[in-house]
Amino acid sequence: MNRKKVLIITYYWPPAGGPGVQRWLKFAKYLPDFGYQPVIYTPENPSYPLLDETLVNDVPENIEIVKTKIWEPYQLAEKLNKSNKKFKAGQFDVGTNQSWKSKLSIWVRGNFFIPDARVFWVNPSVKFLEKYLKENQIDTIVTSGPPHSMHLIGLNLKNKLPNIKWIADFRDPWTEISYYQHLKLTKGSDKKHRLLESQVFKTADFTLATSYTDAENFRKNGANAICITNGFDEQDAKNNPIANSSTYFTLSYIGVLEQLRNPEYLWKSLQNLVAVNSQFAKDFKLKFVGRVDDKILQNLENSSLKNHLQNLGYLSHDKAILEMENSTLLLMTNFPNDSSKGIIPGKIFEYLATGKQIISFGPDEADVATILNKTDAGHHFGYSDESKITEFILEKYQLWKHGKLSERKGNIEEFSRRNLTKNLSEILDQLAS
Structure with missing residues (x-):
């Protein structure tokens, strides 16, 4: 041919x-x-x-x-400040986390x-x-x-x-x-x-x-x-071994998580659930696969979620997909401002392929919400919807606890x-x- x-x-x-x-x-x-x-x-x-x-x-x-x-x-930039290596992954410190070296490096990166x-x-x-x-x-x-x-x-x-x-x-x-x-x-x-x-x-x-x-x-x-x-590539899932059924109610985030997309209200909601619901606290695990900002990890390790954390670091693509399949809920976050409505993180499609329920955060009326609604694959929240977040997680937890949390079976072929x-x-x- x-x-x-x-x-x-x-x-x-x-x-x-x-x-x-x-x-x-x-x-x-x-x-x-x-x-x-x-x-x-x-x-x-x-x-x-x-x-x-x-x-x-x-x-x-x-x-x-x-x-x-x-x-x-980049090698020169990293000699000035080790945190400059974040630039290569689209990450950098913001707000009160910025040192003068970070501010200088960001200014040089943007203007030179x-x-x-x-x-x-x-x-x-x-x-x-x-x-x-x-x-x-x-x-x-x-x-x-x-x-x-x-x-x-x-x-x-x-x-x-x-x-x-x-x-x-x-x-x-x-x-x-x-x-x-x-x-x-x-x-x-x-x-x-x-x-x-x-x-x-x-x-x-x-x-x-x-x-x-x-x-x-x-x-x-x-x-x-x-x-x-x-x-998503159907062959990726076919090449993986069969996923194990987890004994934990596992909420997993796969990929890079930087400060600008940090779902602080979710962490607050989970901390409250762990504090008031002893059975949930016994069953719950928060899993990270990928590069998570040091400041985010530090704050979580200093909270009541410390003993529920599992940070696996960056894994190869095939192993990351297996960790998705071994999860109960899959987490996705976006920047909170309205200009980010059009961002569809690539991981959503591999999330969809697992059939797991997805909990998503970002601006209202986002394209991600359109996809989740179309495929009946989960729910999209604003960053401040704390009570609704808690209700959603508790609802899924109760279904999981009684063996009734079914996986999505909607048509996703257009995204292959x-x-x-x-x-x-x-x-x-x-x-x-």
């Missing part, structure tokens, strides 16, 4: 860990089924915040991977490296890829950000080679992301971020968003935007990675016609 080549420009690629790598790893896995042959362009020596060697097993056989060297300033610290890879990549695309007769490229420097590679290539087709994939928004307001930007820096974002929106042939709200916002700002969410790749292939078909 003759497959049309598509160049995918992505910073994250195995052995990178975390959710950022999985979107295009899975697209690359299934694109050949729809007549397209992905070619990956990625750094030779990246500075990844997390590593997961098991994801290498999911890289398609015989896929062409092109690499060039990148220079990043626009749009981000991978910007030094843009010009060398454009020079290399301009020649590579011509020599290999590839006329369709995809850029995946963040880091949004990847989109600047696409923007420059489109300007130099007007006949190429370009899809800009935004796994997260640029200036609309919640932590943008914490970057301590000068007016000039803010203007430059917004100008570059606007140029990407108006120049790309298609802009992909991972949520319905983001796609709508992108369209308002001049983009030809379409939503293709993240999803293969079906989502089919949607992507239809966009590629449009560009090729």
Whole structure:
């Protein structure tokens, strides 16, 4: 079968860990089924915040991977302040937790490296890829950000080679992301971020968003935007051993949890339940799988939840899925402000695939709430709904205690990675016609 080549420009690629790598790893896995042959362009020596060697097993056989060297300033930043390594994972201290070193580092990051610290890879990549695309007769490229420097590679290539087709994939928004307001930007820096974002929106042939709200916002700002969410891969669950039935009522959070998404009212509600309900206290376990901010862990360890904590740290993707399946309830959090309504954490789709009930926190009328309602998979709360949170947890606990907590059986096929790749292939078909 003759497959049309598509160049995918992505910073994250195995052995990178975390959710950022999985979107295009899975697209690359299934694109050949729809007549397209992905070619990956990625750094030779990246500075990844997390590593997961098991994801290498999911890289398609015989896929062409092109690499060039990148220079990043993170090593210098980490010498100034060890907490700067959080930047690589989209984390940093906020509010009263900020030291002067943190404040300085955030200011430097936001104003000196626009749009981000991978910007030094843009010009060398454009020079290399301009020649590579011509020599290999590839006329369709995809850029995946963040880091949004990847989109600047696409923007420059489109300007130099007007006949190429370009899809800009935004796994997260640029200036609309919640932590943008914490970057301590000068007016000039803010203007430059917004100008570059606007140029990407108006120049790309298609802009992909991972949520319905983001796609709508992108369209308002001049983009030809379409939503293709993240999803779950049925083969991931099939490759896992059968989950064990837990003897504990286990609420699990899988992934990175930073200060800006800390559900403090949930912790307060759980502390009250542990204090007043001795049976619940005996049965309850709070499990973390992934990178949890040190300040959050410290506060929990100094609370009445201390003896109920199980912190497993970062686990490989396959083991993380097994921990989801070994849980009773699955926790998901989002930034509390309204501008975050469009953020759909990638973990929700793997949560859905387990059939477990999901408890979610974030702004009202969020896209996450739409998905949970559509699939009957759980409940979405505002951060201050303390009494409603307690009622929900107690209701699920009583059902679990009596063996009546059933798993969701709703249709989630539209979120399978293969079906989502089919949607992507239809966009590629449009560009090729």
